[in-house]
Each structure stands twice: as structure tokens, then as C-alpha cells.
Amino acid sequence: MQYKLAHNKVSGDIQIQLPSSKSISNRLLLLNALSYSPYEIKNLSDSDDTKAMLGVLNSNSTTFDVGAAGTSMRFLTAFLSKIVGEWVLTGSSRMKERPIKTLVDALNQLGAKIEYIEKEGYPPLRIFGSNLEGGELELPGNVSSQYISALLMIAPTIENGLKLTLTGDIISLPYLEMTLALMKDFGVESHWKDNVITVPEGHYQPKVATAESDWSAASYWYEIAALNPELSINLKGLKKISLQGDSNIKAMFEVLGVKTKFSQKGTFLSNIGTKAKKFTYNFINEPDLAQTLAVTCCLMDKPFHFTGLQTLKIKETDRITALINELKKMGYKLSTNDVDDLSWNGEKETISSEEPIVIDTYKDHRMAMAFAPAVIKFPNLLIDNPMVITKSYPNYWQDIAQAGYEHQELQTKD
Numbered sequence: 426m427q428y429k430l431a432h433n434k435v436s437g438d439i440q441i442q443l444p445s446s447k448s449i450s451n452r453l454l455l456l457n458a459l460s461y462s463p464y465e466i467k468n469l470s471d472s473d474d475t476k477a478m479l480g481v482l483n484s485n486s487t488t489f490d491v492g493a494a495g496t497s498m499r500f501l502t503a504f505l506s507k508i509v510g511e512w513v514l515t516g517s518s519r520m521k522e523r524p525i526k527t528l529v530d531a532l533n534q535l536g537a538k539i540e541y542i543e544k545e546g547y548p549p550l551r552i553f554g555s556n557l558e559g560g561e562l563e564l565p566g567n568v569s570s571q572y573i574s575a576l577l578m579i580a581p582t583i584e585n586g587l588k589l590t591l592t593g594d595i596i597s598l599p600y601l602e603m604t605l606a607l608m609k610d611f612g613v614e615s616h617w618k619d620n621v622i623t624v625p626e627g628h629y630q631p632k633v634a635t636a637e638s639d640w641s642a643a644s645y646w647y648e649i650a651a652l653n654p655e656l657s658i659n660l661k662g663l664k665k666i667s668l669q670g671d672s673n674i675k676a677m678f679e680v681l682g683v684k685t686k687f688s689q690k691g692t693f694l695s696n697i698g699t700k701a702k703k704f705t706y707n708f709i710n711e712p713d714l715a716q717t718l719a720v721t722c723c724l725m726d727k728p729f730h731f732t733g734l735q736t737l738k739i740k741e742t743d744r745i746t747a748l749i750n751e752l753k754k755m756g757y758k759l760s761t762n763d764v765d766d767l768s769w770n771g772e773k774e775t776i777s778s779e780e781p782i783v784i785d786t787y788k789d790h791r792m793a794m795a796f797a798p799a800v801i802k803f804p805n806l807l808i809d810n811p812m813v814i815t816k817s818y819p820n821y822w823q824d825i826a827q828a829g830y831e832h833q834e835l836q837t838k839d
């Protein structure tokens with residue numbers, strides 16, 4: 426199925442209730458389980474990724490499918506390793522291409538027995554859960570922080586706790602801080618110095634927890650604000666002092682002319698214009714924002730140079746390649762060193778406004794959400810497989826209709 430998009434200019438104030446953060450929701454679900462909490466989580470995400478986590482935790486089966494949810498796959502691998510029994514954990518076809526060896530090796534060193542059912546180093550996994558024994562572990566900090574978050578969350582519940590030494594650069598660091606802060610809320614203190622994180626053995630205390638609204642989802646609203654100067658957008662539910670590193674979106678978009686004002690009534694975005702000629706940023710701490718910024722910069726005619734993108738190749742799709750391919754359809758010629766950067770020097774081809782442009786989404790929610798606002802410049806825009814957005818932001822299409830972004834459903838053969 427495809428959506429044919431259209432944009433009708435809307436001026437003035439709009440108000441959007443943002444979705445809950447799936448990163449926080451999935452951590453809270455695991456911490457709830459580890460603390461045997463009787464409490465319900467408030468503002469829990471209704472995303473596919475959180476439904477996947479909830480489905481496994483509430484299941485009576487021994488075989489679980491988490492679909493495309495990276496956090497669920499990684500967090501549950503650690504969790505099931507310490508639950509006595511034999512479990513099978515699998516996911517979508519893309520999940521079977523996303524590496525998990527670093528985490529499996531670490532858990533096996535702690536006494537778990539995890540086997541690969543298909544390809545060495547990748548899901549699906551057969552997990553023989555047992556009482557794990559903690560101690561010291563060394564593991565790379567530069568592949569996915571989700572492996573480290575998974576180990577940290579189970580650490581207090583295993584004998585002797587854990588002392589993790591991270592080698593290489595630490596990527597996605599704010600997600601580790603989020604994990605440790607939520608563990609602290611549940612009564613477990615940790616210690617982090619340089620590249621060593623220590624979590625003592627201890628007990629989680631159940632508590633009533635509330636998930637924050639999602640700053641990554643807010644990024645698409647910053648993009649809309651940057652492209653629609655006549656709009657004033659009130660985003661409801663965001664926290665100014667947030668556990669989410671993606672709250673840095675406000676600083677990034679300040680450079681692109683979007684001003685953020687916090688008040689008790691919400692987070693207000695307004696477009697005050699920019700004199701910036703170019704945008705340069707290292708995304709090592711906020712990898713999920715790269716697609717929003719790449720599309721925005723092109724549409725605003727701001728050449729850019731992004732670094733710190735080394736993890737983008739192993740996410741829902743190879744996001745660097747996906748961005749290059751799809752922006753090329755609009756005439757923007759991007760380049761990469763094929764390792765960790767992406768840039769656009771302003772070079773573009775004129776594209777006929779008669780011909781439809783079909784944006785492939787590669788089963789990646791962020792491709793659909795970052796590209797849809799582009800209809801404002803490319804009126805013949807179609808988004809393929811538009812419902813991928815349910816991975817993190819199920820109400821995306823209804824919400825953006827408030828800003829004048831309408832869609833019409835087209836059936837395709839597949």
C-alpha cells in the first residue's frame with residue numbers, strides 16, 4: 426500500500442499530543458518485571474516495539490517473536506537468560522540481520538547457554554536460562570548500547586552484580602544514562618567512571634512509574650516547524666529536563682531557525698528564521714535523529730556534514746544507503762565515506778514536478794516520518810508502506826493532518 430500525500434497550508438496554532446517514548450516504556454516494563462511490581466506503568470507507549478515487549482512478558486509460551494523491536498530483542502535476551510527454562514527468541518527478517526553476538530558472548534560468560542538457531546551471531550536464539558553468576562566483563566561500547574543496557578538492567582539480580590569495562594568509543598551514551606537513571610528510580614545505584622560501570626548485587630523496589638513522551642517523535646514536528654514558518658506548534662507531554670538524549674533536537678533546530686519555549690501548557694515551537702549557511706553535527710549520541718536532519722537540511726537548501734553515523738548501518742535498515750537513495754529521487758546528491766559520515770554539498774538536479782516520486786521506506790518507521798513533510802516542496806510525493814510508522818508513532822498520519830499533511834490510500838500489487 427502507498428500513501429499519496431498532499432499539503433494544504435495551515436496557519437496559526439496547533440496542538441499535538443506526542444506518543445510515549447518506546448525506549449523508556451521498554452525499560453520500565455523490564456524493571457517492572459525484575460522488581461515483581463504490582464503497579465501499572467503510566468503513559469506506556471502503544472508502539473509496536475512496546476507491544477512486542479509486553480506480549481513476551483505476558484506470554485505463557487516458550488517461543489517469542491519480537492518483530493522489528495531492537496530493544497525488546499536485546500533486553501529480553503538478557504532477561505530470559507536468567508529465567509530457568511528453555512526459550513526461543515526470534516524477530517522479523519531484518520532482526521535476523523541485526524548482530525547480537527556481543528551480548529550473547531557476554532551472557533554466556535556469565536553462565537548462560539545461548540545458541541544460534543540459524544546464523545552464527547544473529548537471532549533467532551535458543552536460550553537455556555539459569556542462575557547467572559556476575560563479576561567482571563569486557564565488551565565493546567561501539568556496536569549497540571542496547572547490549573550494555575540489557576546487561577546493566579539484569580546486573581543487580583545476578584550473584585555479585587557486574588563490573589563492565591567498555592572498550593572502543595561509547596556510542597548512544599545517553600541511552601546508557603537513561604538506563605542507569607531508571608534503575609536508580611527502582612532503588613539500584615550504580616557507579617560509572619571513565620569506561621567502567623559497576624552495578625552491585627541488590628534488589629529493585631517496585632514503584633509507580635510514568636513514561637515520558639517521545640523526543641525522537643518530536644523531531645518530525647521540528648522538521649514541520651522548520652518548513653512551515655506560519656505554524657505555531659504546541660507539543661504536549663514532553664519534559665524539558667528529560668532522560669532522552671534526543672531532547673537535544675531543540676539545540677539542533679535552533680541552528681535551523683526553530684525556537685523552543687517551554688511553559689506549563691506545553692512545548693512551543695516557532696520559526697524565527699536562520700542565517701546559518703551550513704549544518705554540521707556529530708550524531709554519535711542521537712543516531713535516531715540523523716534522518717530527520719538530513720531531509721530537513723536538503724529541503725531548506727542547507728548543505729550539511731554529519732559524522733558519528735557508524736551505527737546507522739545495523740538499524741531497521743542501512744539508513745545511510747536509504748537516505749542517499751531516496752534523497753536522490755528528489756534530486757539531492759549526497760555522499761558518504763561508507764563508514765560514519767554523510768554529507769551534501771548543495772549539489773542538486775531539477776526534478777520534474779509532473780512525475781510521481783515514490784519514497785521507499787525499507788521497513789523503517791523513521792524513513793516514512795522524515796520524508797513525509799517533503800510534500801511541501803515535492804507535491805507529487807508517495808510514501809510506500811506508510812504504516813511502518815507504528816513501530817514508534819502509531820498516530821503519526823492523523824497527527825500531521827492537523828498541520829495540513831493529508832494522505833490518500835493507494836493499493837499496490839504487493
Ligand SMILES: O=C(O)C1=C[C@@H](OP(=O)(O)O)[C@@H](O)[C@H](O)C1
Pocket residue numbers: 447448449496568569570571574596597600712713736
Ligand atoms: O536503548 C535504546 O532505547 C535505544 C538505543 C539506540 O540504539 P543503539 O544503542 O543500538 O545505537 C537507539 O538507536 C534506539 O532507537 C533505542
Ligand SMILES: C=C(OP(=O)(O)O)C(=O)O
Pocket residue numbers: 493494495496497713740741791817
Ligand atoms: C533504531 C531504532 O530502534 P531499535 O534499534 O530499538 O529497533 C529506532 O527506533 O530508530
